[in-house]
Amino acid sequence: MWVLHIPQSVQQASFRTQFYQPTCTWRPPVCSLTINPSLSAAKDNNNNQLIQSLCRQGKLKHALEILSEEPNPTQQTFELLIHSCARHNSLSDGLNVHGHLVDSGFDQDPFLATKLINMYSELDSIDNARKVFEETRKRTIYVWNALFRALTMVGHGEEVLHLYSEMNLIEVPSDRFTYTYLLKACVASESLVLSLLKGKEIHAHILRHGYEAYIHVMTTLLDMYARFGCVSYATCVFDKMPVRNLVSWSAMIACYAKNGMPVKALELLRKMMLEGHDSFPNSVTMVSVLQACAALAALEQGKLIHGYILRRGLDSILPVISSLLTMYGRCGELALGQQVFDQMERRDVVSWNSLISNYGMHGFGKRAIQIFEEMTYQGVSPSNVSFISVLGACSHAGLVEEGKALFESMVRKYRIYPSVEHYACMVDLLGRANRLDEAVKVIEDMRIEPGPEKLKMWDEVKRVKQLLEARGLQKIPGCSSIEVRRKIYSFVSVDEFIPQIEQLHALLVKLSTEMKEQGYVPNTKVVLYDLDEEEKERIVLGHSEKLAVAFGLINTAKGETIRITKNLRLCEDCHSVTKFVSKFANREILVRDVNRFHHFRAGICSCGDYW
DNA sequence: ATAGGGTTAG
Structure with missing residues:
Protein backbone atom coordinates (compact mmCIF):
# COMPACT_ATOMS: atom_id res chain seq x y z
CA MET A 1 0.00 0.00 0.00
CA TRP A 2 1.46 3.37 -0.88
CA VAL A 3 -0.26 6.18 0.83
CA LEU A 4 1.56 9.41 0.32
CA HIS A 5 2.27 11.65 3.22
CA ILE A 6 5.09 14.02 3.77
CA PRO A 7 6.93 13.31 6.98
CA GLN A 8 7.67 16.32 9.15
CA SER A 9 11.36 15.48 9.12
CA VAL A 10 11.42 15.70 5.36
CA GLN A 11 9.58 18.99 5.30
CA GLN A 12 11.99 20.52 7.76
CA ALA A 13 15.14 19.01 6.35
CA SER A 14 17.70 21.70 5.69
CA PHE A 15 19.40 22.00 2.34
CA ARG A 16 22.90 20.68 2.29
CA THR A 17 25.23 20.92 -0.60
CA GLN A 18 26.92 17.76 -1.68
CA PHE A 19 30.11 17.77 -3.62
CA TYR A 20 31.15 14.94 -5.80
CA GLN A 21 34.70 13.74 -5.81
CA PRO A 22 35.72 11.50 -8.65
CA THR A 23 37.02 8.16 -7.44
CA CYS A 24 39.80 8.30 -9.99
CA THR A 25 42.39 11.04 -10.04
CA TRP A 26 42.91 10.88 -13.76
CA ARG A 27 42.21 14.13 -15.51
CA PRO A 28 42.27 14.98 -19.17
CA PRO A 29 45.40 17.04 -19.89
CA VAL A 30 44.69 20.70 -20.34
CA CYS A 31 45.02 21.83 -23.91
CA SER A 32 47.23 24.88 -23.89
CA LEU A 33 46.18 27.62 -26.17
CA THR A 34 48.05 30.63 -27.35
CA ILE A 35 46.46 33.68 -28.77
CA ASN A 36 48.27 36.12 -30.96
CA ARG A 139 40.06 22.77 -31.32
CA THR A 140 39.98 22.62 -27.55
CA ILE A 141 37.60 20.21 -25.88
CA TYR A 142 35.25 23.17 -25.45
CA VAL A 143 35.08 23.59 -29.21
CA TRP A 144 34.37 19.90 -29.75
CA ASN A 145 31.77 19.85 -27.00
CA ALA A 146 30.01 22.92 -28.35
CA LEU A 147 29.57 21.27 -31.73
CA PHE A 148 28.48 17.99 -30.15
CA ARG A 149 25.86 19.83 -28.17
CA ALA A 150 24.64 21.78 -31.21
CA LEU A 151 24.38 18.66 -33.37
CA THR A 152 22.63 16.68 -30.67
CA MET A 153 20.05 19.40 -30.20
CA VAL A 154 18.96 19.12 -33.82
CA GLY A 155 18.94 15.34 -33.77
CA HIS A 156 22.16 14.68 -35.66
CA GLY A 157 23.25 12.00 -33.24
CA GLU A 158 25.09 9.86 -35.74
CA GLU A 159 27.24 12.77 -36.84
CA VAL A 160 28.27 13.34 -33.22
CA LEU A 161 29.26 9.73 -32.79
CA HIS A 162 31.19 9.86 -36.02
CA LEU A 163 33.07 13.01 -34.95
CA TYR A 164 33.72 11.41 -31.58
CA SER A 165 35.68 8.61 -33.19
CA GLU A 166 37.67 11.20 -35.15
CA MET A 167 38.37 12.97 -31.90
CA ASN A 168 39.62 9.74 -30.37
CA LEU A 169 41.86 9.09 -33.36
CA ILE A 170 43.71 12.34 -32.87
CA GLU A 171 43.75 11.59 -29.14
CA VAL A 172 41.82 14.52 -27.80
CA PRO A 173 40.59 13.35 -24.39
CA SER A 174 36.92 13.66 -23.52
CA ASP A 175 35.74 15.40 -20.39
CA ARG A 176 32.59 14.95 -18.33
CA PHE A 177 30.67 17.32 -20.62
CA THR A 178 31.63 15.30 -23.68
CA TYR A 179 30.10 12.21 -22.13
CA THR A 180 26.74 13.85 -21.41
CA TYR A 181 26.52 15.08 -25.00
CA LEU A 182 27.55 11.70 -26.39
CA LEU A 183 24.88 9.92 -24.39
CA LYS A 184 22.28 12.35 -25.64
CA ALA A 185 23.58 11.86 -29.15
CA CYS A 186 22.89 8.13 -28.88
CA VAL A 187 19.28 8.88 -28.07
CA ALA A 188 19.07 11.37 -30.93
CA SER A 189 20.50 8.88 -33.36
CA GLU A 190 18.51 7.41 -36.22
CA SER A 191 19.01 3.73 -35.62
CA LEU A 192 17.64 2.60 -32.29
CA VAL A 193 19.41 -0.71 -31.88
CA LEU A 194 22.77 0.46 -33.16
CA SER A 195 22.78 3.47 -30.90
CA LEU A 196 21.90 1.42 -27.84
CA LEU A 197 25.07 -0.55 -28.51
CA LYS A 198 26.94 2.71 -28.93
CA GLY A 199 25.47 3.94 -25.66
CA LYS A 200 26.71 0.88 -23.82
CA GLU A 201 30.12 1.43 -25.35
CA ILE A 202 30.15 4.99 -24.03
CA HIS A 203 29.00 3.67 -20.67
CA ALA A 204 32.18 1.57 -20.70
CA HIS A 205 34.30 4.62 -21.58
CA ILE A 206 32.75 6.47 -18.67
CA LEU A 207 33.66 3.73 -16.23
CA ARG A 208 37.12 3.30 -17.69
CA HIS A 209 37.92 6.97 -17.24
CA GLY A 210 36.48 7.25 -13.77
CA TYR A 211 33.53 9.48 -14.54
CA GLU A 212 30.97 7.39 -12.68
CA ALA A 213 31.27 9.74 -9.74
CA TYR A 214 29.82 12.66 -11.67
CA ILE A 215 26.15 12.96 -11.01
CA HIS A 216 25.38 14.77 -14.27
CA VAL A 217 27.04 12.07 -16.33
CA MET A 218 25.30 9.28 -14.46
CA THR A 219 21.89 10.94 -14.63
CA THR A 220 22.24 11.35 -18.38
CA LEU A 221 23.30 7.72 -18.63
CA LEU A 222 20.25 6.67 -16.63
CA ASP A 223 18.05 8.78 -18.86
CA MET A 224 19.58 7.31 -21.99
CA TYR A 225 18.72 3.78 -20.87
CA ALA A 226 15.25 4.98 -19.90
CA ARG A 227 14.66 6.37 -23.38
CA PHE A 228 15.73 3.10 -24.93
CA GLY A 229 13.18 1.37 -22.71
CA CYS A 230 15.94 -0.49 -20.84
CA VAL A 231 14.45 -0.06 -17.40
CA SER A 232 16.66 -2.61 -15.69
CA TYR A 233 19.83 -0.88 -16.92
CA ALA A 234 18.49 2.46 -15.77
CA THR A 235 17.67 1.00 -12.36
CA CYS A 236 21.14 -0.45 -12.16
CA VAL A 237 22.76 2.93 -12.84
CA PHE A 238 20.45 4.60 -10.31
CA ASP A 239 21.16 2.03 -7.62
CA LYS A 240 24.90 2.40 -8.08
CA MET A 241 24.96 6.18 -7.90
CA PRO A 242 27.06 7.18 -4.90
CA VAL A 243 24.84 10.19 -4.20
CA ARG A 244 21.53 11.16 -5.72
CA ASN A 245 19.89 14.50 -6.05
CA LEU A 246 16.55 15.86 -7.10
CA VAL A 247 17.29 15.44 -10.80
CA SER A 248 18.49 11.85 -10.57
CA TRP A 249 15.43 10.85 -8.52
CA SER A 250 13.19 12.62 -10.99
CA ALA A 251 14.86 10.97 -13.95
CA MET A 252 14.33 7.54 -12.43
CA ILE A 253 10.68 8.28 -11.63
CA ALA A 254 10.21 9.52 -15.20
CA CYS A 255 11.77 6.31 -16.45
CA TYR A 256 9.18 4.19 -14.67
CA ALA A 257 6.31 6.47 -15.64
CA LYS A 258 7.26 6.50 -19.33
CA ASN A 259 7.92 2.80 -19.55
CA GLY A 260 4.58 1.53 -18.35
CA MET A 261 5.56 0.98 -14.71
CA PRO A 262 3.43 3.55 -12.91
CA VAL A 263 3.29 1.68 -9.61
CA LYS A 264 7.09 1.68 -9.48
CA ALA A 265 7.06 5.40 -10.21
CA LEU A 266 4.80 6.10 -7.23
CA GLU A 267 6.76 3.79 -4.97
CA LEU A 268 9.94 5.60 -5.88
CA LEU A 269 8.34 8.96 -5.13
CA ARG A 270 7.52 7.71 -1.67
CA LYS A 271 11.06 6.48 -1.24
CA MET A 272 12.38 9.81 -2.44
CA MET A 273 10.31 11.65 0.14
CA LEU A 274 11.52 9.37 2.90
CA GLU A 275 15.17 8.92 1.95
CA GLY A 276 15.86 11.69 -0.48
CA HIS A 277 17.15 14.07 2.23
CA ASP A 278 17.36 17.41 0.52
CA SER A 279 15.76 16.17 -2.69
CA PHE A 280 12.27 17.61 -2.53
CA PRO A 281 10.09 16.59 -5.42
CA ASN A 282 9.70 19.61 -7.70
CA SER A 283 7.48 20.48 -10.64
CA VAL A 284 9.39 18.16 -12.96
CA THR A 285 8.96 15.26 -10.56
CA MET A 286 5.27 16.06 -10.25
CA VAL A 287 4.74 15.84 -14.00
CA SER A 288 5.96 12.26 -14.10
CA VAL A 289 4.11 11.34 -10.94
CA LEU A 290 0.85 12.69 -12.35
CA GLN A 291 1.42 10.65 -15.49
CA ALA A 292 1.72 7.59 -13.30
CA CYS A 293 -1.54 8.39 -11.48
CA ALA A 294 -3.21 8.96 -14.84
CA ALA A 295 -1.99 5.62 -16.15
CA LEU A 296 -3.42 3.88 -13.11
CA ALA A 297 -6.60 5.96 -12.91
CA ALA A 298 -5.51 6.36 -9.31
CA LEU A 299 -7.78 9.23 -8.42
CA GLU A 300 -7.13 9.28 -4.67
CA GLN A 301 -3.38 9.29 -5.22
CA GLY A 302 -3.79 11.99 -7.83
CA LYS A 303 -5.74 14.16 -5.43
CA LEU A 304 -3.03 13.80 -2.81
CA ILE A 305 -0.47 14.89 -5.39
CA HIS A 306 -2.72 17.82 -6.28
CA GLY A 307 -2.65 18.80 -2.62
CA TYR A 308 1.11 18.57 -2.54
CA ILE A 309 1.33 20.75 -5.65
CA LEU A 310 -0.80 23.41 -3.99
CA ARG A 311 1.20 23.28 -0.77
CA ARG A 312 4.47 23.61 -2.63
CA GLY A 313 3.13 26.44 -4.79
CA LEU A 314 3.73 24.55 -8.03
CA ASP A 315 0.27 25.33 -9.33
CA SER A 316 1.32 28.13 -11.64
CA ILE A 317 3.65 25.96 -13.69
CA LEU A 318 2.03 25.08 -17.01
CA PRO A 319 3.41 21.56 -17.50
CA VAL A 320 2.24 20.67 -13.99
CA ILE A 321 -1.26 21.95 -14.57
CA SER A 322 -1.55 20.30 -17.96
CA SER A 323 -0.60 16.94 -16.53
CA LEU A 324 -3.01 17.52 -13.65
CA LEU A 325 -5.75 18.18 -16.16
CA THR A 326 -4.90 15.01 -18.03
CA MET A 327 -4.73 13.05 -14.79
CA TYR A 328 -8.30 14.05 -13.87
CA GLY A 329 -9.46 13.25 -17.37
CA ARG A 330 -7.88 9.85 -17.33
CA CYS A 331 -9.33 9.14 -13.91
CA GLY A 332 -12.77 9.78 -15.35
CA GLU A 333 -13.22 13.12 -13.62
CA LEU A 334 -14.08 15.39 -16.52
CA ALA A 335 -15.63 18.02 -14.29
CA LEU A 336 -12.59 18.27 -12.04
CA GLY A 337 -10.41 18.61 -15.13
CA GLN A 338 -12.62 21.41 -16.42
CA GLN A 339 -12.41 23.09 -13.01
CA VAL A 340 -8.62 23.01 -13.09
CA PHE A 341 -8.68 24.45 -16.60
CA ASP A 342 -11.12 27.21 -15.64
CA GLN A 343 -8.91 28.28 -12.76
CA MET A 344 -5.77 28.63 -14.85
CA GLU A 345 -4.39 32.15 -15.01
CA ARG A 346 -2.74 31.61 -18.38
CA ARG A 347 -3.15 28.81 -20.85
CA ASP A 348 -1.02 27.61 -23.67
CA VAL A 349 -1.79 25.29 -26.54
CA VAL A 350 -0.93 22.24 -24.43
CA SER A 351 -3.49 23.11 -21.76
CA TRP A 352 -6.15 23.40 -24.47
CA ASN A 353 -5.04 20.14 -26.04
CA SER A 354 -5.35 18.38 -22.70
CA LEU A 355 -8.92 19.56 -22.31
CA ILE A 356 -9.83 18.61 -25.88
CA SER A 357 -8.39 15.15 -25.46
CA ASN A 358 -10.20 14.70 -22.12
CA TYR A 359 -13.57 15.30 -23.75
CA GLY A 360 -12.65 13.24 -26.76
CA MET A 361 -11.70 10.29 -24.62
CA HIS A 362 -15.08 10.39 -22.94
CA GLY A 363 -16.94 10.42 -26.22
CA PHE A 364 -17.96 14.10 -26.15
CA GLY A 365 -16.89 14.81 -29.71
CA LYS A 366 -19.02 17.90 -30.23
CA ARG A 367 -17.76 19.44 -27.02
CA ALA A 368 -14.18 18.70 -28.04
CA ILE A 369 -14.70 20.49 -31.35
CA GLN A 370 -16.30 23.43 -29.53
CA ILE A 371 -13.25 23.74 -27.30
CA PHE A 372 -10.98 23.54 -30.31
CA GLU A 373 -12.88 26.42 -31.89
CA GLU A 374 -12.88 28.41 -28.67
CA MET A 375 -9.11 27.98 -28.55
CA THR A 376 -8.57 29.38 -32.03
CA TYR A 377 -11.07 32.15 -31.30
CA GLN A 378 -8.97 33.17 -28.32
CA GLY A 379 -5.97 33.47 -30.60
CA VAL A 380 -4.14 30.30 -29.62
CA SER A 381 -2.90 28.55 -32.78
CA PRO A 382 -3.54 24.84 -32.83
CA SER A 383 -0.52 22.55 -32.93
CA ASN A 384 -0.20 19.20 -34.64
CA VAL A 385 -1.21 17.59 -31.34
CA SER A 386 -4.39 19.70 -31.23
CA PHE A 387 -5.41 17.98 -34.43
CA ILE A 388 -4.56 14.53 -33.12
CA SER A 389 -6.75 15.25 -30.07
CA VAL A 390 -9.68 16.69 -31.95
CA LEU A 391 -9.60 14.08 -34.73
CA GLY A 392 -9.46 11.36 -32.09
CA ALA A 393 -12.49 12.95 -30.47
CA CYS A 394 -14.37 12.85 -33.78
CA SER A 395 -13.42 9.24 -34.21
CA HIS A 396 -14.74 8.20 -30.78
CA ALA A 397 -18.01 10.00 -31.39
CA GLY A 398 -18.46 8.95 -35.02
CA LEU A 399 -18.36 12.55 -36.27
CA VAL A 400 -17.18 11.78 -39.78
CA GLU A 401 -18.01 14.99 -41.62
CA GLU A 402 -16.67 17.20 -38.84
CA GLY A 403 -13.47 15.19 -38.76
CA LYS A 404 -13.00 15.43 -42.51
CA ALA A 405 -13.51 19.18 -42.42
CA LEU A 406 -10.98 19.61 -39.62
CA PHE A 407 -8.44 17.41 -41.38
CA GLU A 408 -8.86 19.43 -44.52
CA SER A 409 -8.44 22.73 -42.64
CA MET A 410 -5.16 21.56 -41.18
CA VAL A 411 -3.07 22.35 -44.24
CA ARG A 412 -5.32 24.92 -45.83
CA LYS A 413 -5.87 27.12 -42.81
CA TYR A 414 -3.07 26.33 -40.39
CA ARG A 415 -0.27 25.07 -42.67
CA ILE A 416 0.23 22.02 -40.50
CA TYR A 417 1.16 18.99 -42.54
CA PRO A 418 -0.37 15.73 -41.38
CA SER A 419 1.90 13.11 -39.83
CA VAL A 420 1.37 9.35 -39.60
CA GLU A 421 -0.72 9.86 -36.48
CA HIS A 422 -3.11 12.23 -38.22
CA TYR A 423 -3.58 9.78 -41.06
CA ALA A 424 -4.12 7.03 -38.51
CA CYS A 425 -6.88 9.12 -36.89
CA MET A 426 -8.57 9.60 -40.26
CA VAL A 427 -8.33 5.93 -41.19
CA ASP A 428 -9.78 5.07 -37.79
CA LEU A 429 -12.57 7.62 -38.16
CA LEU A 430 -13.60 6.42 -41.61
CA GLY A 431 -13.03 2.77 -40.87
CA ARG A 432 -15.27 2.78 -37.83
CA ALA A 433 -18.00 4.46 -39.82
CA ASN A 434 -17.69 1.69 -42.41
CA ARG A 435 -16.46 4.07 -45.08
CA LEU A 436 -13.64 1.81 -46.12
CA ASP A 437 -13.23 3.20 -49.64
CA GLU A 438 -12.50 6.63 -48.24
CA ALA A 439 -10.17 5.15 -45.63
CA VAL A 440 -8.17 3.45 -48.35
CA LYS A 441 -8.02 6.70 -50.28
CA VAL A 442 -6.56 8.49 -47.23
CA ILE A 443 -3.82 5.90 -47.06
CA GLU A 444 -3.10 6.23 -50.75
CA ASP A 445 -2.86 10.01 -50.47
CA MET A 446 -0.38 9.83 -47.62
CA ARG A 447 2.68 11.90 -48.21
CA ILE A 448 4.77 12.05 -45.08
CA GLU A 449 7.28 14.83 -44.77
CA PRO A 450 10.22 13.67 -42.70
CA GLY A 451 10.34 15.98 -39.69
CA PRO A 452 12.59 16.23 -36.67
CA GLU A 453 12.19 12.88 -34.89
CA LYS A 454 13.71 13.65 -31.58
CA LEU A 455 10.51 14.49 -30.10
CA LYS A 456 8.83 11.27 -31.09
CA MET A 457 11.23 9.09 -29.16
CA TRP A 458 8.70 7.56 -26.82
CA ASP A 459 6.33 6.74 -29.64
CA GLU A 460 9.19 5.09 -31.44
CA VAL A 461 10.02 2.97 -28.43
CA LYS A 462 6.40 1.96 -28.18
CA ARG A 463 6.28 1.11 -31.87
CA VAL A 464 9.40 -1.03 -31.68
CA LYS A 465 8.04 -2.84 -28.67
CA GLN A 466 4.80 -3.54 -30.46
CA LEU A 467 6.77 -4.75 -33.42
CA LEU A 468 8.78 -7.11 -31.26
CA GLU A 469 5.63 -8.38 -29.64
CA ALA A 470 4.09 -8.98 -33.03
CA ARG A 471 7.23 -10.75 -34.24
CA GLY A 472 7.23 -13.06 -31.26
CA LEU A 473 3.52 -13.56 -31.84
CA GLN A 474 2.99 -12.81 -28.22
CA LYS A 475 -0.50 -11.97 -27.20
CA ILE A 476 -0.63 -9.29 -24.56
CA PRO A 477 -2.61 -10.66 -21.62
CA GLY A 478 -5.64 -8.61 -20.70
CA CYS A 479 -5.14 -6.81 -17.42
CA SER A 480 -7.62 -4.69 -15.50
CA SER A 481 -6.88 -2.56 -12.48
CA ILE A 482 -8.96 -0.89 -9.85
CA GLU A 483 -8.10 1.54 -7.08
CA VAL A 484 -9.76 0.80 -3.76
CA ARG A 485 -8.83 2.96 -0.81
CA ARG A 486 -5.65 4.25 -2.49
CA LYS A 487 -4.45 0.80 -3.26
CA ILE A 488 -4.25 -0.57 -6.77
CA TYR A 489 -5.41 -4.11 -7.46
CA SER A 490 -4.64 -5.68 -10.80
CA PHE A 491 -6.37 -8.66 -12.35
CA VAL A 492 -5.17 -10.95 -15.08
CA SER A 493 -7.57 -13.67 -16.14
CA VAL A 494 -5.04 -16.49 -15.80
CA ASP A 495 -3.79 -15.38 -12.39
CA GLU A 496 -4.44 -17.95 -9.69
CA PHE A 497 -3.47 -15.75 -6.79
CA ILE A 498 -6.26 -13.25 -7.04
CA PRO A 499 -7.52 -12.04 -3.68
CA GLN A 500 -11.02 -13.29 -2.82
CA ILE A 501 -11.08 -15.33 -6.02
CA GLU A 502 -13.85 -17.70 -4.90
CA GLN A 503 -16.04 -14.83 -3.85
CA LEU A 504 -15.49 -13.09 -7.16
CA HIS A 505 -16.35 -16.18 -9.18
CA ALA A 506 -19.45 -16.82 -7.13
CA LEU A 507 -20.63 -13.27 -7.65
CA LEU A 508 -19.99 -13.44 -11.40
CA VAL A 509 -21.85 -16.74 -11.76
CA LYS A 510 -24.76 -15.26 -9.84
CA LEU A 511 -24.81 -12.16 -12.05
CA SER A 512 -24.54 -14.23 -15.19
CA THR A 513 -27.46 -16.43 -14.16
CA GLU A 514 -29.54 -13.41 -13.35
CA MET A 515 -28.71 -11.88 -16.72
CA LYS A 516 -29.48 -15.03 -18.66
CA GLU A 517 -32.96 -15.00 -17.15
CA GLN A 518 -33.38 -11.58 -18.69
CA GLY A 519 -32.30 -12.79 -22.10
CA TYR A 520 -28.53 -12.33 -22.02
CA VAL A 521 -26.54 -14.65 -24.26
CA PRO A 522 -22.80 -14.74 -23.54
CA ASN A 523 -20.80 -13.47 -26.48
CA THR A 524 -17.89 -15.88 -26.82
CA LYS A 525 -16.58 -15.01 -30.25
CA VAL A 526 -13.42 -13.48 -28.77
CA VAL A 527 -12.30 -16.91 -27.63
CA LEU A 528 -10.16 -18.17 -30.45
CA TYR A 529 -9.71 -21.70 -29.22
CA ASP A 530 -11.54 -24.77 -30.35
CA LEU A 531 -13.50 -25.44 -27.19
CA ASP A 532 -17.09 -26.31 -26.47
CA GLU A 533 -19.48 -23.46 -25.78
CA GLU A 534 -19.68 -24.07 -22.04
CA GLU A 535 -15.91 -23.89 -21.68
CA LYS A 536 -15.83 -20.71 -23.77
CA GLU A 537 -18.45 -19.17 -21.51
CA ARG A 538 -16.32 -19.99 -18.50
CA ILE A 539 -13.31 -18.29 -20.08
CA VAL A 540 -15.25 -15.17 -20.96
CA LEU A 541 -16.69 -14.99 -17.46
CA GLY A 542 -13.14 -15.00 -16.11
CA HIS A 543 -12.07 -11.94 -18.13
CA SER A 544 -9.97 -9.59 -16.07
CA GLU A 545 -12.43 -6.75 -16.44
CA LYS A 546 -15.29 -8.75 -14.96
CA LEU A 547 -13.07 -9.77 -12.07
CA ALA A 548 -12.27 -6.13 -11.43
CA VAL A 549 -15.94 -5.16 -11.58
CA ALA A 550 -16.84 -7.91 -9.12
CA PHE A 551 -13.98 -6.88 -6.85
CA GLY A 552 -15.23 -3.32 -6.95
CA LEU A 553 -18.77 -4.35 -6.11
CA ILE A 554 -17.63 -6.32 -3.09
CA ASN A 555 -15.02 -3.93 -1.74
CA THR A 556 -16.46 -0.46 -2.23
CA ALA A 557 -19.34 1.21 -0.49
CA LYS A 558 -22.82 1.17 -1.99
CA GLY A 559 -23.24 4.04 -4.40
CA GLU A 560 -19.51 4.61 -4.80
CA THR A 561 -18.30 4.90 -8.39
CA ILE A 562 -16.20 2.00 -9.58
CA ARG A 563 -13.16 2.98 -11.66
CA ILE A 564 -11.37 0.45 -13.77
CA THR A 565 -8.55 0.66 -16.27
CA LYS A 566 -7.83 -1.94 -18.88
CA ASN A 567 -4.76 -2.36 -21.06
CA LEU A 568 -6.70 -3.62 -24.10
CA ARG A 569 -9.92 -2.78 -25.82
CA LEU A 570 -13.12 -3.88 -24.06
CA CYS A 571 -14.61 -7.08 -25.35
CA GLU A 572 -18.25 -7.08 -26.35
CA ASP A 573 -19.25 -9.50 -23.64
CA CYS A 574 -17.59 -7.51 -20.88
CA HIS A 575 -19.29 -4.43 -22.27
CA SER A 576 -22.78 -5.88 -22.10
CA VAL A 577 -22.18 -7.45 -18.68
CA THR A 578 -20.93 -4.15 -17.29
CA LYS A 579 -23.98 -2.37 -18.70
CA PHE A 580 -26.17 -4.88 -16.92
CA VAL A 581 -24.28 -4.59 -13.64
CA SER A 582 -24.54 -0.80 -13.66
CA LYS A 583 -28.30 -1.17 -13.71
CA PHE A 584 -28.67 -4.27 -11.56
CA ALA A 585 -26.40 -3.05 -8.76
CA ASN A 586 -27.27 0.59 -9.33
CA ARG A 587 -23.63 1.66 -9.66
CA GLU A 588 -21.78 4.03 -11.88
CA ILE A 589 -18.89 2.20 -13.45
CA LEU A 590 -16.08 3.96 -15.28
CA VAL A 591 -13.90 1.83 -17.48
CA ARG A 592 -10.95 3.26 -19.34
CA ASP A 593 -9.77 0.94 -22.06
CA VAL A 594 -6.69 1.43 -24.18
CA ASN A 595 -8.43 4.02 -26.34
CA ARG A 596 -11.18 5.73 -24.46
CA PHE A 597 -13.64 5.89 -21.59
CA HIS A 598 -16.82 3.95 -21.08
CA HIS A 599 -19.15 5.49 -18.55
CA PHE A 600 -21.75 2.92 -17.52
CA ARG A 601 -24.84 4.15 -15.77
CA ALA A 602 -28.34 2.65 -15.41
CA GLY A 603 -27.68 0.02 -18.06
CA ILE A 604 -26.38 2.45 -20.67
CA CYS A 605 -22.82 3.19 -21.77
CA SER A 606 -21.59 6.64 -22.78
CA CYS A 607 -20.01 5.24 -25.93
CA GLY A 608 -23.45 4.40 -27.26
CA ASP A 609 -22.11 0.92 -28.03
CA TYR A 610 -19.82 2.48 -30.63
CA TRP A 611 -16.18 1.99 -29.72
C1' DA B 1 43.18 32.13 -18.26
C1' DT B 2 38.28 32.38 -19.75
C1' DA B 3 33.48 28.88 -21.01
C1' DG B 4 29.39 24.45 -20.63
C1' DG B 5 25.93 18.95 -18.54
C1' DG B 6 21.36 15.91 -16.23
C1' DT B 7 15.02 15.16 -15.04
C1' DT B 8 9.22 17.91 -17.53
C1' DA B 9 2.91 18.46 -20.22
C1' DG B 10 -0.97 16.77 -24.96
Missing part, protein backbone atom coordinates in the same frame (compact mmCIF):
# COMPACT_ATOMS: atom_id res chain seq x y z
CA PRO A 37 49.97 38.33 -28.33
CA SER A 38 49.22 41.47 -30.25
CA LEU A 39 45.52 40.64 -29.96
CA SER A 40 45.49 39.87 -26.28
CA ALA A 41 47.49 43.02 -25.70
CA ALA A 42 44.64 45.11 -27.08
CA LYS A 43 43.38 47.22 -24.23
CA ASP A 44 39.80 48.05 -23.53
CA ASN A 45 39.44 51.58 -24.81
CA ASN A 46 36.40 53.78 -24.42
CA ASN A 47 34.74 52.37 -27.53
CA ASN A 48 35.12 48.82 -26.30
CA GLN A 49 33.66 49.70 -22.95
CA LEU A 50 30.79 51.49 -24.62
CA ILE A 51 30.00 48.51 -26.88
CA GLN A 52 30.07 46.17 -23.92
CA SER A 53 27.80 48.34 -21.89
CA LEU A 54 25.34 48.70 -24.79
CA CYS A 55 25.28 44.91 -25.17
CA ARG A 56 24.49 44.51 -21.49
CA GLN A 57 21.63 46.97 -21.88
CA GLY A 58 20.28 45.01 -24.83
CA LYS A 59 21.03 47.80 -27.30
CA LEU A 60 22.57 45.57 -29.96
CA LYS A 61 21.98 47.81 -32.98
CA HIS A 62 23.66 50.75 -31.32
CA ALA A 63 26.57 48.53 -30.26
CA LEU A 64 27.04 47.35 -33.84
CA GLU A 65 27.20 50.92 -35.11
CA ILE A 66 30.08 51.67 -32.79
CA LEU A 67 31.75 48.36 -33.62
CA SER A 68 32.04 49.37 -37.26
CA GLU A 69 34.12 52.39 -36.21
CA GLU A 70 36.34 50.51 -33.76
CA PRO A 71 39.59 49.14 -35.24
CA ASN A 72 40.58 47.07 -32.17
CA PRO A 73 37.66 45.26 -30.57
CA THR A 74 38.70 43.05 -27.65
CA GLN A 75 37.83 39.47 -26.86
CA GLN A 76 35.38 40.51 -24.19
CA THR A 77 33.70 42.91 -26.58
CA PHE A 78 33.18 40.10 -29.06
CA GLU A 79 31.96 37.75 -26.35
CA LEU A 80 29.25 40.18 -25.36
CA LEU A 81 28.30 40.92 -28.96
CA ILE A 82 27.94 37.24 -29.80
CA HIS A 83 25.84 36.67 -26.70
CA SER A 84 23.68 39.65 -27.59
CA CYS A 85 23.00 38.38 -31.12
CA ALA A 86 21.83 35.06 -29.74
CA ARG A 87 19.59 36.80 -27.23
CA HIS A 88 18.07 38.99 -29.92
CA ASN A 89 17.55 35.94 -32.07
CA SER A 90 19.13 37.77 -34.99
CA LEU A 91 21.06 35.62 -37.43
CA SER A 92 21.93 38.56 -39.68
CA ASP A 93 23.56 40.45 -36.80
CA GLY A 94 25.31 37.26 -35.80
CA LEU A 95 26.80 36.87 -39.27
CA ASN A 96 27.82 40.50 -39.18
CA VAL A 97 29.67 40.08 -35.87
CA HIS A 98 31.24 36.89 -37.18
CA GLY A 99 32.55 38.91 -40.15
CA HIS A 100 34.19 41.42 -37.81
CA LEU A 101 35.73 38.52 -35.92
CA VAL A 102 37.37 37.25 -39.09
CA ASP A 103 38.59 40.73 -40.00
CA SER A 104 40.28 41.20 -36.65
CA GLY A 105 41.78 37.70 -36.57
CA PHE A 106 39.80 36.68 -33.50
CA ASP A 107 37.98 33.91 -35.35
CA GLN A 108 40.84 31.55 -34.50
CA ASP A 109 40.45 32.16 -30.78
CA PRO A 110 39.01 28.87 -29.47
CA PHE A 111 37.16 30.67 -26.70
CA LEU A 112 35.27 32.83 -29.17
CA ALA A 113 34.86 29.94 -31.60
CA THR A 114 33.04 28.08 -28.84
CA LYS A 115 30.82 31.08 -28.27
CA LEU A 116 30.13 31.36 -31.99
CA ILE A 117 29.12 27.72 -32.24
CA ASN A 118 26.77 28.15 -29.31
CA MET A 119 25.34 31.28 -30.90
CA TYR A 120 24.65 29.63 -34.24
CA SER A 121 23.15 26.67 -32.43
CA GLU A 122 20.76 28.95 -30.57
CA LEU A 123 19.92 30.67 -33.85
CA ASP A 124 19.00 27.29 -35.39
CA SER A 125 21.78 27.62 -37.92
CA ILE A 126 23.58 24.31 -37.59
CA ASP A 127 25.44 24.68 -40.90
CA ASN A 128 27.12 27.85 -39.69
CA ALA A 129 27.97 26.18 -36.38
CA ARG A 130 29.60 23.34 -38.26
CA LYS A 131 31.49 25.77 -40.49
CA VAL A 132 32.95 27.57 -37.47
CA PHE A 133 34.13 24.24 -36.10
CA GLU A 134 35.73 23.27 -39.40
CA GLU A 135 37.54 26.56 -39.72
CA THR A 136 38.87 26.57 -36.17
CA ARG A 137 42.37 25.14 -36.21
CA LYS A 138 42.92 24.95 -32.47
